[in-house]
Amino acid sequence: MKGLLESLIRGLGNGSVYALLALGFVIIYKATRVISFAQPALMLAGAVAVSYLAEVTGFYAAVLLSALLIAGVALAIERIAIRPMVGRPVFVVAIITLGIDVVVRVVVNAFIGRDVRQMGDPWGFTQVSLGPLVVQSRWLAMLVVTAVLVGLLFAFFRFTKYGLAMRAAAFDQEIALAQGVSVGMVFALSWGLAGFLAAIAGMFVGTGQGIEQLTWVVALKALPAIIVGGLDSLGGAVVGGLVVGVVESLFQSYQGEFAPWLGQNVAVVSPYIVMLIVLLVRPYGLFGTREVERV
Amino acid sequence: MALLTFEDVHLSFAGVKAVDGVSFEVGPEEGNTAELLAVIGPNGAGKTSIFNVLSGVYRPQRGRVTFIGEDLLLKRPHEIAAMGLARTFQNVELFHNLTVLDNLMLGRHHHFRYGAFAALLWYGRARRAELAARAKVEDIIDFLELEAWRRHPVRLLPYGIQKRVELGRALAMEPRLLLLDEPVAGMNLEETEDMARFVLDIRDELGIPIVLVDHDMGLVMDLADRVLVLDFGRPVALGSPAEVQQDPKVIEAYLGGTHGRTE
């Protein structure tokens, strides 16, 4: 029972990182109807930026600066490669983001080199006791920071005029445009937000074990998360991220014991198994809106 | 027995009644020639919803629809098409990257019998079937005067021609019943007259019964054998154009009447 609860908390911690990444995907999707496959590169870039800046400015300032820096990078990408593609098929734009991901990652890898880079974070692998449970402090940090960010994000969408503009554009781009909403601004804002969140997520991924060139794969776990939650649901992204984190954590803890015939490292692919099962039951995810076709 | 019977059909979306107890039949009854039934009504009266029920896109909550004696409500769209029910759409729904020829050939899809293996080899049955289909499609191109556009991707064609290609695609299906959804919407006078001529030719020369939905009262009254008037999904009147025009309920609901209702 103690093991199960600890495993759950680990899952929720990692899951909240996936949720941050998933939110980035969903924000871009809602604004532009495109899944941005460039998120893994932005996440990795964020982590690398923190690892360099932390040596200069200290950890917390580094996190903030990196998040802003990556938001800027995302804005530049949007302006250069995505904005010219407005009105083109979404598949084409999605593949462009795939190309951007490949390019950005090579550049970032040059900064990583062959070593593991540390974040310089205060948590490392330190543990704290929660009553009878012993958990890593970084998991709690992930949970708390994500909760705060999600709260701020929802308040932003609910109460600011930019949030309103984004919701309007997500509902219908043409009508929003006709009402004076700058859809270009909405595109830019969505990419900027996604970049910001990806950088924070990247930093958390790097806490403890550090990052290396292959770390980008972690960001792909957000894909099953958004599919499970539903591509166009912000709440779904959070739930999906947590579900994926918990499932993965439970597989890590118990699959070897209960289902060894699945082979080692099934935990790595368990998010995709969950995704397939959810899709068989609900083709638009748990909270996604069903597309209604009119003729 | 009637070709198509539409009996007390109810269809609603989240409480909004799109079709509310509509019934009608389409001939030919014994001995009659093909008839043209027009369905008219204000926007949102449920005209297009009736077509979507007929072609299997929507499932009504209640009611019975039979076509050549078979229940349509249990069938999927492509099965209904294969039974010989063809339609056009209110907003042109062509395959935009394909040529006029390919669009028309697609209308004949369910007439082909050869499989994937024959298609990969393009030999024997597949080749013969394609050539024969091409000849039939050319007849339709001839009939609808589309010769000049054959090889053009349809997205490049003017709207009026696109409407005509869509009609051609429906004809290529060799239908037993043709559903036309606003065939002259957005057309100028000349294009409207062309289309009216084609519609009459289809009924009289090809002998295909037609159900037609439109706003254009002049056109409807000129072409139709019978008229069904709808308002808010409910049937208001059904009869010959002359009868319907005299009906006070129709005048009130559709032609303006005392409320001065406008659209």
Next chain:
Amino acid sequence: MTETRSAAAQAAPDIPTGRSRKVRGRPLLYTSYAQDMALLDTRAKRVSTGVLVVLAFALAVLLQDRSLEVLAGAYVLAIGAIGLNIVTGYAGQVSLGHAFFVAIGAYTAAALSGPVDGERLGYGVAEIWLWLPAAGLVAAAAGVLVAPLATRLRGLYLAVVTLGLVFLGEHVFKEWQELTGGPGVGREAAIPQLFGVRLDQDGPLGTKEQTLYVLMLVLLIVFAVAARNLARSRIGRAFAAIRDRDIAAAVIGVPLTRNKVLAFGISSFYAGCAGGLLYTISGYVEPGSFSLLMSVQFIAMVLIGGVATVSGAIAGALFISLLQPLTRSLPSLVPFVSGDTTQTPNVFQVETVLYGLLIVLFLIFEPRGLFGLWIRIRNYWKSWPFSY
């Protein structure tokens, strides 16, 4: 030109098939539908295709073995790219899972032709005409199993799910060491043997590279012609209809589920055959090869070559394959690019960046790919010296 054709069609409505009259001096006058619907419908196309094919075969004796090896690989990748084009280009079902089906073909072929009492799974069926169709069919079966998901999902949902397929596949292939040898170890690939003659060894017909080159060229021609036939058949039209507007397709009588399943099946068949053939050249398969990067490479081939064209897929595969030897020779030309993977920038990084940039640039500036560039050049010279 359109007028000429329609005049011909009207003049001869009673001979829709077969026989056609030749009219001297009027090469574009068609007198039968068969002529009008032919794959190579103008003399220029017939001549240029003929010359290309002859040239391609002549290369077998003109080029050095190392170049032939690269080209043979490119031809196999072209078969795979044509397959991806069938499902993604023609039928509009975005698949990032092509590497998965390639892997299934590769391992089916390797297992079938492997030695019976060897270290890995093997059944000793080395005849290529047995294992090649088998590799295609097993992959096609996998495609058909995945397809029911595709019929329920739209657009990018499908892209992500097929991406998941690649990861699941990678996991299975890394774990199933009896079949694949496991990561870093790998196993021997399929053995191409035709009526008892090993095609991957120097023999009376030529060197190993020459025989493999000719084999791949012949197979590519077969697969390419079949794909062109498919594209102009009822099935190709149905795929395109589903891509352009699926609801309208269903309403005019195109069964959606059956055709999507068919598209995945045929596409996976091509992928499986490509997988079986690809590793006969190096003689070795490693389970790490079938990653997302491979899927992206196939997508790059299709997009750079030209979506929904067979010649485009071939051009794209050649382009991407020839990029590699080109970048590998960079260190000798450009001083700051290193051939050593521990250095930055190295050739592998340059190569990867080029893939990415090429995809982005083509999609932004010439979405029809190399095929589109070709059309532009052709149209320019058709109307030269007039610009209209």
